[in-house]
Amino acid sequence: MSRTLTYREAIREGLDEELARDENVVILGEEVAQYNGAYKVTEGLWAKWGDKRVVDTPISEAGFIGMGIGASMLGVRPVMELMFWSFHSVAFDQLVNNAACVRYMSGGLINVPIVMRGPANGGNNVGATHCHVPEALFASFPGLKVCAPATPADAKGLIKAAIRDNDPVYIMENVLLYGTSGEVPDPSEGDHVVPLGKADLKREGKDVSIIAHGRSVLQALAAAETLQQEHGISAEVLDLRSIRPLDVDAILATVRKTNRVVLVDESKGFGGVSAMVSHVIQDEAFDYLDAPIKRVTTLDAPATYSPHIEPHQLPNPARIIERVLSMG
Amino acid sequence: MSRTLTYREAIREGLDEELARDENVVILGEEVAQYNGAYKVTEGLWAKWGDKRVVDTPISEAGFIGMGIGASMLGVRPVMELMFWSFHSVAFDQLVNNAACVRYMSGGLINVPIVMRGPANGGNNVGATHCHVPEALFASFPGLKVCAPATPADAKGLIKAAIRDNDPVYIMENVLLYGTSGEVPDPSEGDHVVPLGKADLKREGKDVSIIAHGRSVLQALAAAETLQQEHGISAEVLDLRSIRPLDVDAILATVRKTNRVVLVDESKGFGGVSAMVSHVIQDEAFDYLDAPIKRVTTLDAPATYSPHIEPHQLPNPARIIERVLSMG
């Protein structure tokens, strides 16, 4: 049995279940409690769980995130919201040094069981400073784990896995996904946990592999449908879900099957998850490639504001289809 | 005519010449003035140029870098030292939002002619938080330019180009290079400026292309020598020098010539400059590749301290040679 939930509701349900499961879980962030969250992800949790478990913080990201890291060393399990992931820029030191390195520098004496979550995406016209998509950036720091769910079920399952994980996990959500709906298993069927590091084949196909994560998965699925309908091309869509750990086996499997790859990635062109995946594929499946690995990335400029053109700056079905068709 | 200078002296000479050329150039940073610089790059400049042109700042990287950015909007040209580039973590917002985006968000009304410089490297046993090599990280932000000189001549030439550039330029130096020497053209022969975006073929070869930047170039050259001497393999060594703009033509040219590529990159394995270069090569020179593009990166853990093993964590000639030989 499963119900239809929005992505927002699914995350909330995951948070709620983990608050119930473990009294050390505490939600921290700007406007997460009394205001119910800037994007209403945490709606109702403060009313239900009270001041101790759901905590509003001042606008001091470095301060409160560092505080969460310190508390986690004593066994508290903070789940912290960045109102936008873009605000990582003011807390970067805490995120990449204290969270990622303290275990290592102590020779394994410490671990930092924190979860950072919030939206990381372009497409809602909030301009250059609010549209960073830092999944590749954080995945490049050993010590951190990163995931980017595309569906409500994955969002719920991954947040629960993240909260139970004993390492720092950074979850990249998406403002444009919060309102989207999907089937989510009913709690009565047991804990719905999606392990970190496991990709999901969202559509089978045989001619080309489209590999994506986050909202780009939906763009890829839309493109695949059109490719099938209008061009008779059968595209497989692999949703990475986790960026680090990365499901390299699933990536190689689809490449070996279709021999053609398009990577869809909301990052800017220099780097991103897709540059890494591209390198891994050519390194480990070189002989299976019938054509160069192609990418669809965000047009390589800071995010524009204009609603008239921002959709064109991002990966979208039209750009994906064009890329697939251009591969011949 | 040219002289032998150390890398440190070469940078200093570049700074000195630009201080003389343009009265808007000002050097800012922690301990850069009265203390002569933590690594003595700015030695003597405060004594020569005085309080206005060479300025000690408190330990407030976000504050003083943001201040430099603001001043640059009014036409001052700050050249700012990060004692270690690793300290970017506490100034990240200023570096990736204010410096990189303000031109864009203003529709081109503003430009930010700043230079950020300092060492970015592992290998001197300073541990995980002090060893970040963020060249790929910053290059992933459109609006920024990044370079990483390997020799004294390039260091001088690039810093001069950077100071004259009207966009923000981030120069990654290396503590382990400061004491190395090399020929630098004499000022009497005219301005020695190395344009951003131009790679340099540091050694010609025909069997394999080793592409590197920063100190890894020296490791690559040492490996190439051994490969020639002991294995009869002729390796070409391309020094990227600039990461963004990137000399894609030079990269493709060497690949088309040797058909085999090893990328050497002090980044950790997830991402880095090398993942990007790998993607570009397979995308644009797919048919020229006789084998997968291989990389030599830093062992994928935070930087260890131990002097006994840190050299093994980094790319080194032995690891490069092994990688080349394993390509068959």
Add this chain to the structure above:
Amino acid sequence: MYSADTQQLDFAGSPINQALDAKQKVGLYRKMVRIRRFEQAALKYYNAGKMGGFLHLYIGQESVAVGTLSLCGDHDHNITAYRCHAHALSVGMSMNECMAELYGKATGCSKGKGGSMHFFAPDKNYWGGHGIVAGQTPLGLGLAYGLKYKGLEGAALCYLGDGAVNQGAFHESLNLAALFELPVVYVIENNGYSMGTSQKRSSSFKGCLAQRAEGYDMEWDLVNGADLYEVRAKTHIAMERARKQHKPTILEIATYRYYGHSIADANHKKYRTPEEIENYKQNHDPIRLWERRLVDEGVLTDDLIKEIDLEAKQEAAASVEFAESSPAPTVDSIMNDVYWETDNQTDASKVGRHFFTD
């Protein structure tokens, strides 16, 4: 925070206010009315789906931008956060370019690249328009640094909110400002809330937020933002301190916003009581208070009030028409304005690949 029972002084007599002639006083009134009418029009068309992203309205706070920026000369510069429309209009930007920016049109002040949070007019010494809370505070310091470096007698006004004071970058800026003796005036526009969080829930402080200046041996003052004379009088002192002595100041100006944090903030009647909002509108509205004052002084008449209001409404309506009929930016234009060198096709721009869109 400025409390209602603080003894009210009359700042009309301060020299900087005595120097105002009738026309200038009416000019200040007109500016405030124009800001309000501009934003009301923006609100209407935002709700009609004509704009994207955020819309942070300044309505209720007009006296702060208008009062402080009315003191600026050729060498005074200013910079603010995302609640930036009022500062833009105060420094003389046109409603057209501002409205077109909200519409994301190519004719916008930032060519549609900035949106509501990112208005700029460097030619009018206005440096934006910044979205990261307190991220602009080191930039404001830098403007002051630039002034001092170039030997110009000017001040940098840097605005921030009451919630922004708890960001690290602001603290670093304060120490640097005092240590380097830079001509910056930090203006805390204290509207009592950062989004849904009241000042009490975000800041620990003794008397007021500006008092934190003392820890840096810096001057500070508290200002009743509802009184344009007071805003001008106290800001003038701070700016003169900056210009003449290269000394920074924190001013905390008590004010209030009538709308939510942004228009997306449907909550704002939950975290504030209707009485609180109504009380401010009735008793502290800066436009109404200034209007009454000028009527009392015999400088404003009912006819003039109506005329100014009508003109402002018409100007706002015209700006909407301008924005509506302006072209959207082209997709190609996305790739402009990233690098100065490539925009200007310099030699440097021709070496190496600058852009990496696959």
Add this chain to the structure above:
Amino acid sequence: MYSADTQQLDFAGSPINQALDAKQKVGLYRKMVRIRRFEQAALKYYNAGKMGGFLHLYIGQESVAVGTLSLCGDHDHNITAYRCHAHALSVGMSMNECMAELYGKATGCSKGKGGSMHFFAPDKNYWGGHGIVAGQTPLGLGLAYGLKYKGLEGAALCYLGDGAVNQGAFHESLNLAALFELPVVYVIENNGYSMGTSQKRSSSFKGCLAQRAEGYDMEWDLVNGADLYEVRAKTHIAMERARKQHKPTILEIATYRYYGHSIADANHKKYRTPEEIENYKQNHDPIRLWERRLVDEGVLTDDLIKEIDLEAKQEAAASVEFAESSPAPTVDSIMNDVYWETDNQTDASKVGRHFFTD
């Protein structure tokens, strides 16, 4: 800063000091001597090329770590910056594991992964050893948060330098500490310099650095670090305030380092006069002052002094031998201690690729 002519009170009579018996007093003396001898040995072998990276010596400041940490019970936690050897020895870490860490050996407290700046002993409530200036200050806050969250009566001591106070993270921490009423005591170890920069050149302040606490409505005090009794008396008050009232404090403890910022700092006799250094050594050395005090109290004798010193020297020498003869870490070990899950071979660790070395 604490000045020489501040009137000296006698803190021997404060209850926390009166509670000390002779053995405990001698124990404190022994700790300080051990720290000094340990670091002198470290210095010798650092200069002999046995270690890499930095070596930041604490010599001259011993009373701060020893005095404050002597007050800690089971539920008190502490954390500091990179000048961390004294705190390590004060909480009971052995010289062996510390010296081996400096040598980068597998037997080091951090298995050779941390080095001089990164000593840790969570089992002794000691959370390091951190290299980014002020980066530890939010972590210290988090320790306090954890204590309060878990309902434990304890305090978190978080140390930082006089240069570190100008980092944004510290300011954010102060506001949070006061706002959330967290049991943290920030201890500014004011040795007058941040690298080559004197306090005057790095900070703007009124009376002293700790006074910045007032901006957050927080308690603060100034402590003469040369007097162990005073360190203990005033820190005890702050810790009790934390434990019992959940209120934070800033303590500024005046102290001095005899060596350079780190041993790489060959400059340190340029930015400080020889007289300044000599004066401190002669008149304010915390070990000598405590020694004199205990001799006066009849608790220490010349024989005991010699014995303690000899033992400390021998212990330090033995730790050098231990470090010398310990094995270096293997190259393979580089890949351990990155993730808890992979180290513990959990199910989670078996899904997906965690490491990406080409």
